[in-house]
Amino acid sequence: xxxxxxxxxxxxxxxxxxxxxxxxxxxxxxxxPLASAAGANMMKNxxxxxxxAIAVQFALAVVYPSAGNIxxxxxxxxxxxxxxxxxxxxxxxxPMQAHRKMYQNKNGDVINDLSILGHLAAGVPGSVDGMVRxxxxxxxxxxxxxxxxxxxxxxxxxxxxxxxxxxxxxxRAEFISTNTVTPRFLLDERWAAGDLVYxxxxxxxxxxxxxxxxxxxxxxxxxxxxxxxxxxxNGIINHDDLRRYESKWRxxxxxxxxxxxIISMGPPSSGGIALIQLLKMIENYEVDTMDWKSENYVHxxxxxxxxxxxxxxxxxxDADYFPVPVEQLLDDGYLHRRMADFSFNHAISSDSISExxxxxxxxxxxxxxxxxxxxxxAASVTTTLNGxxxxxxxxxxxxxxxxxxxxxxxxxxxxxxxFGLVGSDANAIEPGKRMLSSMTPxxxxxxxxxxxxxxxxxxxxxxxxxxxxxxxxxxxxMNMQESVSAPRFHHQWKPDRIYVEPxxxxxxxKQHLVExxxxxxxxxxIGSVNAILMIPGKGMEGGADPRGDNTASGF
Ligand code: DON
Numbered sequence: 001x002x003x004x005x006x007x008x009x010x011x012x013x014x015x016x017x018x019x020x021x022x023x024x025x026x027x028x029x030x031x032x033p034l035a036s037a038a039g040a041n042m043m044k045n046x047x048x049x050x051x052x053a054i055a056v057q058f059a060l061a062v063v064y065p066s067a068g069n070i071x072x073x074x075x076x077x078x079x080x081x082x083x084x085x086x087x088x089x090x091x092x093x094x095p096m097q098a099h100r101k102m103y104q105n106k107n108g109d110v111i112n113d114l115s116i117l118g119h120l121a122a123g124v125p126g127s128v129d130g131m132v133r134x135x136x137x138x139x140x141x142x143x144x145x146x147x148x149x150x151x152x153x154x155x156x157x158x159x160x161x162x163x164x165x166x167x168x169x170x171x172r173a174e175f176i177s178t179n180t181v182t183p184r185f186l187l188d189e190r191w192a193a194g195d196l197v198y199x200x201x202x203x204x205x206x207x208x209x210x211x212x213x214x215x216x217x218x219x220x221x222x223x224x225x226x227x228x229x230x231x232x233x234n235g236i237i238n239h240d241d242l243r244r245y246e247s248k249w250r251x252x253x254x255x256x257x258x259x260x261x262i263i264s265m266g267p268p269s270s271g272g273i274a275l276i277q278l279l280k281m282i283e284n285y286e287v288d289t290m291d292w293k294s295e296n297y298v299h300x301x302x303x304x305x306x307x308x309x310x311x312x313x314x315x316x317x318d319a320d321y322f323p324v325p326v327e328q329l330l331d332d333g334y335l336h337r338r339m340a341d342f343s344f345n346h347a348i349s350s351d352s353i354s355e356x357x358x359x360x361x362x363x364x365x366x367x368x369x370x371x372x373x374x375x376x377x378a379a380s381v382t383t384t385l386n387g388x389x390x391x392x393x394x395x396x397x398x399x400x401x402x403x404x405x406x407x408x409x410x411x412x413x414x415x416x417x418x419f420g421l422v423g424s425d426a427n428a429i430e431p432g433k434r435m436l437s438s439m440t441p442x443x444x445x446x447x448x449x450x451x452x453x454x455x456x457x458x459x460x461x462x463x464x465x466x467x468x469x470x471x472x473x474x475x476x477x478m479n480m481q482e483s484v485s486a487p488r489f490h491h492q493w494k495p496d497r498i499y500v501e502p503x504x505x506x507x508x509x510k511q512h513l514v515e516x517x518x519x520x521x522x523x524x525x526i527g528s529v530n531a532i533l534m535i536p537g538k539g540m541e542g543g544a545d546p547r548g549d550n551t552a553s554g555f
Contacts, residue, residue, distance in 0.1 A: 020481030020552055024539035027554030028052055029530040030369035031457075034158055035059040035068065036553035038149040039371060042141060044555060049373040050078065050138035051146055053381050054131045056369050058150035058206065061127075062199060063158050065401055066167050066388045067367040067457065070205070070217065072403035073126035074383030075265045076134055077252055077441045079450060081376035085254070085443075086137070089434070090130025090247035091268050092123030092405045096431045097236040103411040115411050116418055118178050119235030121391040121404035123435065127383060128209055128217040130247040137249075147210040154203035154399075157196035161549045165191035167388065174392050180232040181396035201399030218242040225398040233393060244432075255330055257283060260451065260474065264442040266326065267319040270312045271382075271440030273329055274463045277308045279470075280335040288475040295512045296344055298505060302491040302498055302518065305464055306350055307338045309421075309493035317426030318434040324426065347517030350496035365389070366457030368441065370532045372450070372540055378532075380441035382455045382462070387418060408435035419459035422494055438462045444470065450534050452480075456545075458527035461499070464490045465527025469543070473533060480533035480543030488526040499523040 021027070028039035038059040039052035047055075053076060060068025073092040079085055101108070103115045115121050135143055160168070168191045175186040185197050205225075208216035216222060223242045230237050253272035254263050257279040264272030281304040290297040316324055328334055341348065366384035384403070385391075391404040410423030417423075419438075427436040440462050444452040452473070456465040465488055472483035487504035491497065498513070498520050505513070510520055530550050531543040542552025 018482055019479055020542040020544060021554065022535070022539060022541050023554035025374040025555055026372060027532050027540050027542050027552055028056060028369060028371050029532055029542045029544050029550065029552045030056050030060065031067070031367040031528070031530065031548055031550050032060060032064045032161070033549065033551040033553070034063045034153060035369070036551045039369070040553040040555065041149070042146065043373050045141065045145070047141040047373075048138065048375065049371045049377040049379040050134050051141045052371050052373065053369070053379040054135055054139065054146045055149055056371070057127060057131055057381065057383060058147050059153060060367060060369075060383070061400065062150050062153045062202060064164070064367060067365040067384055069125075069383060069385045069390070069401060069403065070127050070209070071122075071125045071395065071400045072383060072385040072390060073123070073405065074130065074381060075269055075437070075439050075441050076130065077263060077265055077380040077443055078138065079263060079378045079443045079445070083448065085252050085263055087250050087252040087265050088130055088134055088247060089250050089265070089268065090126035090133070091434045091437060092126050092403055093241075093245060094406065094409070094429055094431055094433050094435070095124055095237045095241045097238070098406070098429050098431050100429050102429060108412070110412050110415050115407040115409075116387060116391075116404050117174070118391055119230055119233035119393055119402070121406050122235060122237060122393070122402040123405040124237055124241045124245045125403065126245060126247050129214055129245055132214045133247045133249070143213065144210045147206055151203050151206045151210065154199040154206060157198045160191055160193060160195050160197055162193040163549055165193050165195060171389055171392065175389075178392045179394055180229065183394050183399060186394065199399050201397055203399075205398045205400060218245060222398055226395050229393070229395045232396070253326065253330070255280065258474070259446055261445040262442060263445065264440055267316060267324045267436075268434035269437040269439050270316040271438055271463055271466075272442070273316065273326065274308050274312055274438070275440050275442060275466055276330055277311065277335055278304050278463070278467045280330070280332060281307065281339050284336065287471060292472075292476045293506055293509060295509045295516070298489060298498070298509065298513060299344065299347070299516065299518070300342075301468070302489070303342050303348065304339065305491040306348065306493045308463075309460070309491075310350070313422050313493070314424060315426060317423070317436050321430055321433045322426045345516065349517060350493045366439065366459070366462070368455035368457055368528070368530050370453035370455065370530050372453060372532050372534070376450055378443050378450055378453045380443050380453045380455050382439040382441040382457070384439065384457065405435055408437060416494070419461075420492065420495060421460050440466045442466055452531060452533050454529065454531035456527035456529040460492045461490045461526045464488070465529055469529050469531060480531055480541045484529040484531055484543035484545045490526050497521045499526065501526055
């Protein structure tokens with residue numbers, strides 16, 4: 001630990017902190033100290049929040065390879081200091097050869113792990129196109145400067161944190177069985193904190209992106225390496241898929257909740273819609289007069305969550321392919337009616353389903369970063385490979401992991417994905433379609449000014465993590481760090497369980513909730529929230545989640 005503290009000053013035991021880093025001008029909160037530093041440096045050099053976001057995205061692809069990526073996708077929500085709002089969808093797409101039943105055998109049974117592990121699990125990556133598009137619209141520093149920190153980290157080596165070292169060790173056997181050309185750094189037997197990792201192939205790929213922009217990834221040598229990898233591993237992504245990939249600017253979803261305005265990502269993420277639905281459903285209850293640990297508070301949130309995740313399973317998917325009824329889903333009347341049968345006295349049970357192969361203990365391996373720049377522009381970015389290290393396949397010679405985002409589709413109606421989420425037609429696989437996400441990069445305004453930048457990894461638990469952290473601050477007056485550190489709970493309609501972190505709900509309250517019909521399951525960690533809260537007259541406070549190596553950095 002002493003060595004680590006030396007390597008990453010400021011990376012102490014965040015759980016011990018009650019106040020996050022406070023800075024006057026600018027801040028990045030991300031999953032890794034080196035990525036936060038890369039983003040903060042961009043702003044020190046005169047760059048804005050989007051410049052910093054691009055630098056963080058590329059740096060995370062090196063130092064945080066289990067979720068940071070160039071082989072995956074994500075969403076970026078932006079609020080400019082003039083109040084203008086933007087959201088960028090760089091979610092992966094199904095390859096053109098994908099089809100509805102590609103993960104089922106002749107009898108219609110789902111083939112174990114096919115959508116999770118290996119080449120066929122990968123969607124067409126969107127991150128590089130996304131960064132290029134964000135840069136074209138908002139970037140101010142030279143493009144090459146934004147990627148250079150990532151190249152330097154990959155080429156000159158970077159020290160592993162303890163968590164990252166264990167992740168590499170724990171996944172070694174799967175890396176070896178899934179890869180066609182296993183890179184050296186995945187073969188090494190025992191990584192320890194402080195060990196230096198070098199990623200030469202990744203550095204070269206990043207240089208091609210630095211020198212050729214979009215075509216440094218979707219065409220030429222990198223594209224050839226991806227397609228050769230697909231051929232060796234029986235994957236289906238082809239040159240056309242890569243050439244045709246495009247990220248998209250979309251309308252952010254927005255709504256008022258009490259004195260706040262919520263701004264987040266619309267389809268193909270369910271995150272923004274679900275977060276707003278949750279807030280609207282509890283709006284008529286005086287949450288701030290409830291005790292944070294009380295059964296009434298837990299019960300109210302859980303009952304709202306059941307209804308929201310039930311909607312998600314049926315109504316949400318890629319709006320380019322399925323008519324998602326966004327307006328109805330966000331309609332005040334509809335949402336208040338959905339709570340008409342809510343009672344503080346008893347739980348309404350979700351129909352039980354066979355839970356299949358749920359892997360809710362899959363570690364939190366998406367990643368969120370929040371950024372505010374000296375002008376008051378904000379970027380809220382969640383990006384992912386889906387599972388930890390995605391499909392666990394590194395593109396031979398190119399050095400980066402491919403996502404396993406295809407598992408976010410409903411691979412068979414009613415069959416739970418790796419987060420236990422069920423879906424149907426709205427989220428069925430179609431060529432070129434984007435799989436439904438739960439990512440909830442959000443920006444909150446209060447009195448027309450920037451108030452909070454927030455988001456989390458955690459699959460299905462992202463939405464409820466963001467929801468609770470927001471309420472912790474607004475209803476329970478926690479500061480940002482207390483809010484993200486506080487233990488959480490989660491319900492997603494099916495399976496009918498309240499997942500709860502240790503220490504969140506007192507035993508006696510749990511007993512009462514069980515008597516009301518709730519079922520509990522204790523779980524490791526729920527989400528990993530990185531957020532920034534504006535403090536009028538003072539600057540801003542970072543909330544870096546102690547559930548990971550998350551770090552706030554700024555000035
Ligand atoms: O887009 C989604 O909702 C998922 N692919 C996110 C995955 C995730 O958060 C992984 N962490 N547990």
